[in-house]
Every structure is written in structure tokens, then in C-alpha cells.
Amino acid sequence: MSQATTGCPYANDPRTRYDALHHEPLTRNDNGRWVVVRHADAVAVVTDPETFSSHVSRFLQVPNGLDGAAHREARELLDPFLAPERLTGLEPTLERIADQLAASVPAGSRLDAVGELGSVYAVRAQSAWLGWPSDIEPELLAWMEDNHAATRSGELERTAAVAHRFDAIIHRLLSFRRIRRPGPPEDLTDELMRVKHHDGRPLGEDEIVSVLRNWTGGDLGSLALCTGVVLYWLATHPELQDELVDAANDSFDAALDEILRIDDPFVSNRRVATVDTVLNGQPIAPGEQLVINWTAANRDPAVFADPEGYAPEANAAKNLVYGAGPHVCPGRALATLELRVLVRAMLGRHRIALDPEAVPEREQPPVGGFHRVPLLLDPRGRS
Ligand code: HEM
Numbered sequence: 001m002s003q004a005t006t007g008c009p010y011a012n013d014p015r016t017r018y019d020a021l022h023h024e025p026l027t028r029n030d031n032g033r034w035v036v037v038r039h040a041d042a043v044a045v046v047t048d049p050e051t052f053s054s055h056v057s058r059f060l061q062v063p064n065g066l067d068g069a070a071h072r073e074a075r076e077l078l079d080p081f082l083a084p085e086r087l088t089g090l091e092p093t094l095e096r097i098a099d100q101l102a103a104s105v106p107a108g109s110r111l112d113a114v115g116e117l118g119s120v121y122a123v124r125a126q127s128a129w130l131g132w133p134s135d136i137e138p139e140l141l142a143w144m145e146d147n148h149a150a151t152r153s154g155e156l157e158r159t160a161a162v163a164h165r166f167d168a169i170i171h172r173l174l175s176f177r178r179i180r181r182p183g184p185p186e187d188l189t190d191e192l193m194r195v196k197h198h199d200g201r202p203l204g205e206d207e208i209v210s211v212l213r214n215w216t217g218g219d220l221g222s223l224a225l226c227t228g229v230v231l232y233w234l235a236t237h238p239e240l241q242d243e244l245v246d247a248a249n250d251s252f253d254a255a256l257d258e259i260l261r262i263d264d265p266f267v268s269n270r271r272v273a274t275v276d277t278v279l280n281g282q283p284i285a286p287g288e289q290l291v292i293n294w295t296a297a298n299r300d301p302a303v304f305a306d307p308e309g310y311a312p313e314a315n316a317a318k319n320l321v322y323g324a325g326p327h328v329c330p331g332r333a334l335a336t337l338e339l340r341v342l343v344r345a346m347l348g349r350h351r352i353a354l355d356p357e358a359v360p361e362r363e364q365p366p367v368g369g370f371h372r373v374p375l376l377l378d379p380r381g382r383s
Contacts, residue, residue, distance in 0.1 A: 014364060045290060077203075098125075112374055114371065121224075225370070233259045261319045267365060298321060350377040
């Protein structure tokens, strides 16, 4: 298709602010952390884990907060759970979940792509992947809402309280399994509970909880936000809907990656300097923290001549939506599969347009994408 070009559509779109920073020297945010917005700087930081450690939190974060050998071991133990070949069995279940959701929207109806579609699908898809019971859905949906609100507030105590609530949900699930399922593993969560370190020690309860927190943190919130961004883009680029409806998986996935590059809802990750170093001419002392702003790096005009221009093939190699370096997202195949299955189900049944009577609402940093994308759905073929 032709390269569609639109400006940032909303005055409160944080991307407008990020776009202004690419030619500035490194600046600090309100928390005193250096903000990394240039593509080259982001890649330099995340591919040099000796200089820029991921151990930024006092809480255990497996694998996110680990460095060096411990991080390598964690990835070796955990990546197989997310490998593409492990996901083929999941696809028909995801298709059933997505199709039920797409079919449940009557012709001509209005729908919020984030709250009413992406969030619900994310919880159901993830529960299917992990083998969690469906009656946990209301609790997880409420948690997602509160988690976003806490992240938005920037209040550490509130964020910690929400994290504790999530840990409590997981502890409950695990203890139930310990009592009821002493035998061979019945699902992926059972399998995770039986993983052993290379020296033969079983993963501790705190490690299992942390892994599940990081998997679900990556999956639930991000997937709902990705759904909002992708369906917004498709609603405003109807010609791409026609192109994708029959597209092969590879082309479909490339389109999803490129839409997410233009409007990356997974905004940031942190690092901490371990030694004296210099980034973009700025001296950085050991102990100083940096925030890698993926959304900004994915729109750096030094790399993407027209950052808002849709060009899946040309931009694929530089796309940083799933990160780079040793901490690159292990969940990419799962996220892409989940998103593709949902968007295909929606496109198979509906023509997607923005609701002319409502306004999409942007999220604000550190959350990205949209809080709300009101859609108007017509049966496909009627237009
Ligand atoms: C939905 C879209 C997703 C996006 C845009 C995304 C993006 C990212 C990015 C940018 C990183 C790099 C973090 C860093 O360098 O510090 C990352 C890491 C990670 N992601 Fe994802 N992710 C997504 C979905 C998922 C899913 C579905 C899972 C698992 C179920 C997942 C699990 C993780 C984990 C565990 C890490 C940490 C890896 C490490 O530190 O070695 N993500 N993700």
C-alpha cells in the first residue's frame, strides 16, 4: 500500500513532546533520571549490560532485573516456554476466544478497543496460555485497571500496593496447585513450578511469582494497549484493513510491528550506570539511572526519515518495539500471535471505523497508547 502519513492526531499526544527531544542534549526527567530518546543511544545502552545494569529495583525481578550469568541462566530456563514451537497448540484456543469476542459485537455497535476488547481478550488469552481458571477474569481485569491508574499516578506506595495485590493472586493460584496437583504437570504454570536451576535447585516461590508477574505484566497491559493502537490505526487507514484481511501471516505481523513502531505503547525501561561513562556527550556517573524511551527511539528521524510514515519493510530492521540486546523481549512471538489472531477475527467480521460521536483518549507517560479508542463496527462487506 502507499505510505500513509498523518500527524499526531491529538494535542495531548505525548509523542509530540518526544519528537521535539531528538535533537536536544540528554535531559533528566522529574525523578532525576536521564531520558534516552535517540535510537542510537537506546541501542548503545541496551547492548552494553556491563555499563548499564538492569538491576534497578530493590524487588526481585526475574529475568528483567538480573544481569550477567544469573540473567543468562534465567533466559535459558524460561525462554523455551515462549518459543514459537510451544505456541502452535495455543493458536486454535486463541482463535476461539477472539472469534467469540468479535462475534459478540452486534452489527452497528460501538466498542472501546482498549477496555472492552483488548483487556478482556488479554486476560482470556493469557489464562488459556497459563492454564488459569476463567473465574479469575474479573479479578485480573480490575487489577489491570488499578495497575494502570497506579502507574499513571507515579506514586510509589500505590504502585507497590498494586504489585502486592497481584503477587497475592499468584500465591493463591500456586498454593492451590501445590495441594491439588502433586502429580505430573497439567499446564504451563504446573511446568514452571517444576523448573530447576542449572545446579538442580528448584525455583523458589518468590522466583516463580516474579516470573509470572513479569510474563503477565508484559502480556496483559501491553496487549490491551497494543490492541488500541492497532485498531485506531486501522480505523483511520481503511485501505490497510482491505489489504490485511487476506494477508499471509508474515505480512500481517510486519504490519503490526510497523503500526506499533509508529505509536509504541510500551514506553520505557530503566537501566543504572555501573561505571563512569558518556552518552550523547553527557557524562554519566555510576549509580545514575536512565530511562530508555522506546516510543521516542522508534520515532527518531535520524533512523526513520519519516517517523510517521507506514513502511513495514523499510523500517523492520530498526524497529525497537520489542527491545534489543540480552533483555530483548522473549514474549514477542506470543504477543504477535495473540494480536494477529484478535485483529484477524475483528477484520473477518467487521469494518472498523472511529465512533464519530466519541473522542479517543490518549494515555499519559509512563503509560503509552490510548486509554480509550471508541469504535463503530459495521459488518464486513456492507461498508
Ligand atoms: C504486547 C507487546 C509487548 C511489547 C511491546 C513488549 C516489549 C518489551 C521490551 C521493549 C522489552 C525489553 C525490556 C528491557 O530491555 O529492559 C521486553 C522485555 C520483556 N518482555 Fe516483553 N513485550 C510485550 C509482550 C510480552 C509478553 C506477551 C511477554 C510474556 C508473556 C513478555 C515478557 C517479557 C519479559 C519477561 C521481558 C524481560 C526480558 C529480560 O529482561 O531478559 N513481553 N518486552
